Amino acid sequence: MLTNFKQFKMPRYEQVRWHIQTLLTESKWDENTALPTEQEFADKYQVSVGTVRKAVEKLVEEGVLMKQQGRGTFLKRPNFEGSLSRFFKFRDKDACYVVPMGVVKKAVTIEAVDAINKKLNISKNKELIYIERVRIVENTVMLSERIWLPKSMYQPFVGLAPEDFENLLYPFYYKACGQFVSSAVEKLFFITGHVDSYLGNEAQENLVKVCRVAKNLKGDPIEYRESYGLAKDFSYEININ
Known part of the structure; x- marks a missing residue:
């Protein structure tokens, strides 16, 4: 649940985005392992799939995640x-x-x-x-x-x-x-x-x-x-x- 943000006026998709990014950081996510599905995130955070999708799209735009057709969503390593x-x-x-x-x-x-x-x-x-x-x-x-x-x-x-x-x-x-x-x-x-x-x-x-x-x-x-x-x-x- 998104209880950490009750006192802040932050859009719910931004709350989900922050939680996903924290998950990636704290769990040392393997870039070759797909993230949970949007439905699984929706169940986890008790929000709509649309809210999760918007959060994921934001992270894709920021270059944190990448989507692979038929495989799922993955952590993206920038090409330095x-x-x-x-x-x-x-x-x-x-x-x-x-x-x-x-x-x-x-x-x-x-x-x-x-x-x-x-x-x-x-x-x-x-x-x-x-x-x-x-x-x-x-x-x-x-x-x-x-x-x-x-x-x-x-x-x-x-x-x-x-x-x-x-x-x-x-x-x-x-x-x-x-x-x-x-x-x-x-x-x-x-x-x-x-x-x-x-x-x-x-x-x-x-x-x-x-x-x-x-x-x-x-x-x-x-x-x-x-x-x-x-x-x-x-x-x-x-x-x-």
């Missing part, structure tokens, strides 16, 4: 690799576009960093997990990444060796720690004067820096990331319909 391809275009030796392979080079627990803790919206004294990662195409480093995670959310990563991390980090966050990245905010800058040991660039070379704050289904920050790439590889592309 698509973000990478918007900013950079990498080709292999055959001139075909490729997605770089991710390789973790370093993973350690560090003391709090005030500026980073603020971005993650955690107390200034909370420890962090710090990761250095590169993106490689044919043995050449194309992107260099610095990643900070709240240690309290990623305890299974403590003491993990770099080779234990998988190529795609976001599915690994979810599998190992139950942290589901639902959305992200990115800012892009052109910079000089930054020398990156993985890129092997000179100080005078132009770099592109992409700063990302990734968030969970509740909208809480669960990762802060800085990605660096050579400006010569930068390419912005968007389709306008």
